[in-house]
Amino acid sequence: MTVPVTWQDVAALLPEFFLVVWASALLLLDVFWIREKRTTAWLSALGFVVALVLAVGQMGRAPLLAFRGMVIADAFSVFLVALFALSGLVGILLAQDYLARNGIERGEFYVLLMFSVVGMMLMARVADLVMIFLALELFSLPLYVMTGFARPRADSEEAALKYFLLGAFASGFMAFGIALVYGATSTTSLPHMVDVIQAGEADLALLTAGAALVLTGLGFKIATVPFHMWTPDVYHGAPSPVSGFMAATAKMAGFAALLRLFVLVFPVVADLTPVLWALAALSMVLGNVAAIAQRNIKRLLAYSSIAHAGYMLSAAVAFADPHLGPQAVAAILFYLVAYVLATFGAWGVVILLERRIGQEGLLLEDYAGLSRQYPGLAAAMAVFMLSFIGVPPTLGFFGKFYLFRVVLDAGFVGLALIGVLTSLVSAYYYLRVVMLMYMKPGEPIVRREPRVQATVLAAAALTLFLGLTAASSLYAWATEAILRFG
Amino acid sequence: MVAYWIFALVSLLMVLAALVAVTNRNLVRATMGLVLVLFGNAVLFVLLEAYFLAVAQVIIYIGAIAILIVFAIMLTRHVGDAWGPAFHRAWAWAVVVAGGLAVGLLFWIAHWPAADGKAKSPVDPQYTKLLGKALVAPDGYVIPFEVASALLLAALIGAIYVAWGGRRVKGPYPQRSEEKEA
């Protein structure tokens, strides 16, 4: 009666399995054998490298539902899982020196980070409502703790508490929404749900309400207006590497589940299109306008991340169109790559300039004169800022181009106009950072941390050159990463 | 017939215990009343042949939550002290709301088509076994189960880190001596 676990099942989740085992082993090793925390960091980085290799190994396979349709390994999830593995690696590279110099380096950090990444990977793999909830919690819980990792510091604790409370709130919405969706379709399995909806057996009103609540829950995770209130405080209070990691990956994870649900399962609830429209527009406007007033670079990046969530969401507004859905997915994935690169890079620079945790070196003025003493670093930061604005030939330009293409194709001219006009607004504050670095005299103090520096420079090089040389292959990859259920 | 008597007895006990829980001025005693209510609930589940829920009820509500409450009380107050008034200022309102809720519930249950006193679709005696199997079967919920355990592990680590009070340093962290501000 019972079916044994097949190799196929395991193969579908190989990177995740490996990371969980590796993280658990590392936890024990860290307690009993490893003397230097640095070793733990290197071992967890190694774990991510292996996970990346395993994820790359999954590429090009036919979509595969595993574990009785709980999870799926399709091109979309493989794309994101690879990206998550890479992000985990970058997260560790950014964090290690920072934690050490601030005296909060503990093995638990790396283990938590690995668990969090596993949760994010599962967000990309979900094929069942139960899994969405569990994956969401698995990636969120470690983030709460990591936010509070600089524990006795009040702003870090405050950030953790805020994030936790609002996150728990969001989980509540999510659970409620999942329950309603289940009620509307009497199944938790997403592929089955598609059949039920297509057969017209679903209760549409209930499904719409459920989808709206799920959107709320995910909206918290990707920080769209009006579910963004926690973002500036949390990004500001959390240790910078955690903020950077969160800004890049939590958004990816949220979008992974959002796209899978809305593009693949919920096109029928087209009633939500205006809601998504409004969320996207509000995020772009509010995020960018609020960012102008910021003097702290961490808060500035927090608001900018809200705005970028809005840009990505504006392509997702077209979810209900069966023809545009896949294009929206590709455009958003592409934009995510551009966004993640620039985000990691910019936060890397923040980490290098932050002198004491949460205190000195975080104001915009502290960037004055950077280009004279550290031309490479300043140039990298300028590249990230230009990519955020969307100036050619950076990757961010191509990202915005594809996004606006989908938005226009779907006929949302107003949304596209809001998008470009807010890009203009964003140019103002991003350029202010550039201006300070290049045009104002100053004596910035920068740490010599080769790992972080190398990460920053690599991100800058990729942002600059991927656009011109590999935009098409990247986009082709993203296009092939179409959501599938078999 | 025995079941009816047990049901009546347990229900009566639960109502009394609930009264203790809300009226007693001693918090520990009130908690014990709550535990009794929760335990009665578990017995009711047994009567309904929902053995798994009964066990889960005992483990989660009595084993974890009630203990947590006791811990919280013992950590924050003098144990066993009677403290504060038993009745809130707005107790009358509470009675109205609770009474309204009770009437509503009764009304709803009375009109529920299933409430005709006859047992519907007797539970499979293998129910718990099936549930257990489903949780760990590859064609069941093994992956959510495993993810939940990973989640709990992560939560455990996090909780330990957050709660661990070994080092309370005021002010900024000491800088490492070999650190160069280059």
Added chain:
Amino acid sequence: MSGILEFVTHPLNAVTFFPLVGVVAILLLAREKETLIRWVALGTSLITFVISLGVLGLFNPQDPGLQLVYDRPWFTVAGWTIRYVMGVDGLSILLLLLTTLLTPIAILSTWTAIQERVKEFMIFFLLLEIGMVGVFLALDLFLFYIFWEFTLVPMYFLIGMWGGPRRMYAAIKFFLYTMAGSILMLLAIVWLGLHYGTFSVPDILAQGPVMGPVQYWLFLAFAAAFAIKVPMWPLHSWLPDAHVEAPTAGSVILAGVLLKMGTYGFLRFNMSLFPDAAKYYAPWVALLAVIGIVYGAIVSFPQRDVKKLVAYSSVSHLGFVMLGLFAFTPQGIEGAILQMINHGISTGALFLIVGMIYERRHTRDLDAFGGLWKVMPVYAVLSLITALSSMGLPGLNGFVGEFNILLGALGSRVLGSYWFAGFAALGVILAAVYMLTMYQKVFLGPLDKEENKCLQDLNWREVVTLLPLIVLMFWIGLYPKPFFALMHPAVEHLLQAVLK
């Protein structure tokens, strides 16, 4: 590998991307080796100029269509093949030459003026050249947009890092103004891509220009980008700030080339892609152009800062160009193209002249000078020629362009009124007034300021910087035929398509 070789050996790619060689070379040099860096930059830009002369050699003036076209699929995005299309025709060949000529001249002018962060300066300057040349050669809208936006970045840095006291304000104003227009153009480009399935302008035109009511919106979206760049009145307010604060070389390139990107955009894209809308809006554009001509001239007059004066005169001169373009007559358009070149030459030279005196006196206030004729005779003569050229004296280049534009506007059936030309002629007179007043204040009169008495006349480098421009002023003024011959078939071709 052979693909790369094939790419770089195409003359248009070579002329566009050769400055990249200089950029890489300078990147590898130590920042202390400033003289070497200057020589590398100058050498690179000179070789680029030579390559552009080679392009001219390969160019067939009789051919009205696009030449030396390099058309390859660049990348594919969900059904869209974005092509890499470069080409040159009579509309762009002169602007290409102007760009490659002005760049080494501007670099030469910085020899002593730029002492700080020479390495970065030269890198940004060469990057700017890539962008500018690319704008004039790109024929795929997507590619064009990339070059177009890309020019913003180096110019932003040039103004912001080496500019005057209010450089940061000016730099960000420049960036935001220009970007405001170009993002609207981006949306229009995306719309065209969705509609036609391609961005390649020749391919779009092969399918026929845009018809229907939407073309009026698209025209406006493109026009927003170009009108700000030109700049047309009333969108000009970034220009005086940018010019005043920019370093001399930046001003030269800004006035000489960047503004032409706007007029060129109108010529290349607005007119041919949306011919009906272009004709519909022509009187309005001409009206704004004439307002700009008169306004620019009037506002120039009371300026005390020479750079500001020249900046406002640019608004006036570019108004002529716009008027000529939207007259939709061969004379008007040819005059406009020639006037683009003229303005690049004369205004570029004017900014060089201002820069030379600024380097000596560190002020640009008109009242600080007077009687310079006596101490700097060479300088005074060259300045006189330039000023006369700028105000359109017969025998010098400005006259040829403006005369043709006025004739074209007079004979224009699309504009349908003499008044445009009439008021524009007023601008010519006003130009004489402010230019001569400026000249008089600086060079004539008594040499009464102590600081001016020991000023050095121009050295050989400065003369060499100005000389090519002076020669061109006379050449175009006396024998403009070869220049017209280059553009005439292409203009006829364009008008045929537009007026059809």
